[in-house]
Amino acid sequence: MSKELNIWLDNLLSDIESVQFQRRNSRRVRVDVGSEALPALLELLQGRASYVHLSAITCVDWIEDGQFELVYHVWSYETRSLVSVHTRIPRDPGVYLSIYDLYQPAAFFERDIHEMYGLYFEGSPDMEKFILTEWNGPPPMRKDFDGEAFVNEHFHWEQYHPQWLKDLEEEGGGITVRPEDVR
């Protein structure tokens, strides 16, 4: 199995320049590729090396480098190995190509990344909001969005003191059995 995998990968990688690959164990391979060559690499992986299952697309926000990292995890049912293809694109303007033509599950992941990171995928069939339909703020998964600060700014939870809580406090602070009554 592993020998076969090596031959396939060698054949593949000879076709594309600027590819680094790193074998982590018998079933995990990490590939780093430039963003312009990624669709071609995925096409080769799918068409020539049977990596037909797109397991996930992950976006990582490297804010200090000003980059988004996209990781495409593809699995082959034949060689039983998982290739993670890493690529980096500039954070601004945050536009990349969709791989929906190759892998249909990409539609969900791309829609999710667009919603959570604001990264736009050209050619993706559906970029509508899905989870955050009532959210108008910045994309929340970006590292420059601080959820805790947002909550403290917009929700005055420290001042929350409704009548029922006052009543309860008058009756003994919400403790139904007082410590002195406990034997």
Place this chain on the structure above:
Amino acid sequence: MRPENYQAKNHPPSHEFELNFGPNHPGIEGNYAFKVKLNGDTVLSARADGGYLHRGFEKLMEGRLWIQNIALVPRICVPDPVPMEVCYSLAIEELGGLEVPERAQWIRVMQLEMSRLAAHLFAFGGHAATTGMYTTMFWGVADRDLILDRFEELTGGRVYSIYNIPGGVRREVPDGFLERMSSLLDYLESRLPDYDNLFFRNQVFIKRARDVGAMTQEQALKWGVTGPNLRATGLAFDVRRDDPYLVYDQLDFEIPTEPGGDALSRNLVRRSELKQSIRILRQVIERLPSIRGPIRCPIPNPLAWNVPAGESYTRVESSKGELAYYVVSTGGDKPYRVHVRGPSSMHAVQVLENLAVGSRLEDVAQIMFSLDACPPEVDR
């Protein structure tokens, strides 16, 4: 709006109408919704509408210590929480280079299979309820409760056990637990013929579920279907066997498949998996006493634990399909990024939208339950 203010809108004459299906609907699993476009009773198109269960786990995890997240992850999938803990722990162990003692690995397998049994009983019980056979649901929930009793004894928690930590498990198996587990398995096995008579060989179910929500193997592969739903199209793929983790490569079990690809086949696969899970659990009960040693390896102080920088992608087979975690560490005491790939993020959105087209309205709930879609995994 007051009734006197109501004015009917004038729509152009059409046989089509839209129906909001969910989020509060007995035929929807969890909080989830569909906008279905209908012509009579036939579904013309369906559009998934999620977000009712969004709790922002991925963002929350970036702000908490590695060990604190153990209490968060099982909440991502309510009916089947153990694979979440195990998968997250496996990812950290890979990053930190920890070696889990063998005994802990066997205990983890035991929990995973217990969780699978409980989730499958829930899944086809729910499917039965959508076709009006509530008895199966009551039985399934009652039998699941017996498994939850064992979870309570082992871990202290009935639903969310928070028992797997990076490096192993929290507590040793209690005295007499394996005997009680064994008698529970005897009971569950004796119940299987009852379930067959009540549900799986019931003509009402077979006639309702056959050819409903059917997909070919080719379509399933194209749409990213995994787990029992993929095996119901005839492909014998299981992460436990084909991408083994823990000690699954030392266990003897089969991967049941069905050729049909419809709602009936999907339930029959789950029925066969109950038997395989019982088989695995029996092997664990037999082997576990002979495997001695610690239940966890020493880990650094968890409150000041800087996990080495790196990234890892770990996969496990949950009861719903392929579950994966992508975890990135920059060497800090908190994760830099955690991405949860729930199997239902495919099943509940694209696959369901595709399968619902052309079916009848009363089958939409059935298709959703036969896919065992879990909305909290989609929303996260």
